[in-house]
Amino acid sequence: MTGTSFYAESLFPMDAVQFNEGELRQYAHRSDGSHKQVFVHFCPSCGTTMGLTFERWPDVRAISRGCYDDPNAVELTSHIWTRSAQSGVALPADVDCFARARATPDGQPEVASRHEAPVLARQDGGA
Numbered sequence: 001m002t003g004t005s006f007y008a009e010s011l012f013p014m015d016a017v018q019f020n021e022g023e024l025r026q027y028a029h030r031s032d033g034s035h036k037q038v039f040v041h042f043c044p045s046c047g048t049t050m051g052l053t054f055e056r057w058p059d060v061r062a063i064s065r066g067c068y069d070d071p072n073a074v075e076l077t078s079h080i081w082t083r084s085a086q087s088g089v090a091l092p093a094d095v096d097c098f099a100r101a102r103a104t105p106d107g108q109p110e111v112a113s114r115h116e117a118p119v120l121a122r123q124d125g126g127a
Contacts, residue, residue, distance in 0.1 A: 009052065009062035010074050016049075017061045020079075024050055031056070034105040056105075078102065078112065085121030093117050 012073050024041040042048060055078040058112040065071045078096040091097050096112035102107050 007049070008071070008076065010065055011062050012063050013058055014053070014059050017063065019050075023110040026053075031101075033101045036105075066084075082121050087122045089119050089121045090118045091115060 022043070025044045026039045026041045028039055030036070033118045034056050039053045041050050041052065041054075043050060047061060047067060048066050048067065050067055051064050054062075066073060068074065076092070076095060078098065079091055080098045080101055080122050082091060083099040084092075092109075093115050098110050098112050100110060102112075
């Protein structure tokens with residue numbers, strides 16, 4: 001979906017986000033978990049993924065952290081879909097980690113794991 005090993009996002013209420021210039025394009029991707037549409041919004045000039053919107057959560061907009069002037073200005077509070085992490089990827093200490101999404105398709109919260117020290121997401125190297 002992003003063309004990279006990672007996708008870091010920050011979530012905002014839909015009406016809290018305003019773009020100043022340009023027009024974004026989008027394509028739809030079906031979520032592996034909910035089977036609902038995820039809309040990927042990207043720059044038509046360079047192809048950069050600017051953010052996501054969701055059929056499942058129509059009032060939420062995700063903004064790609066790599067698009068911020070300072071991507072480190074926003075605190076990282078969780079990792080999702082860690083079951084899909086590539087081998088060698090380390091999950092940080094004291095951050096909620098979810099094997100899939102934060103909630104089941106019917107809206108029930110998933111249980112996060114937390115680690116006292118960084119750990120490898122996968123040690124088997126396989127899927």
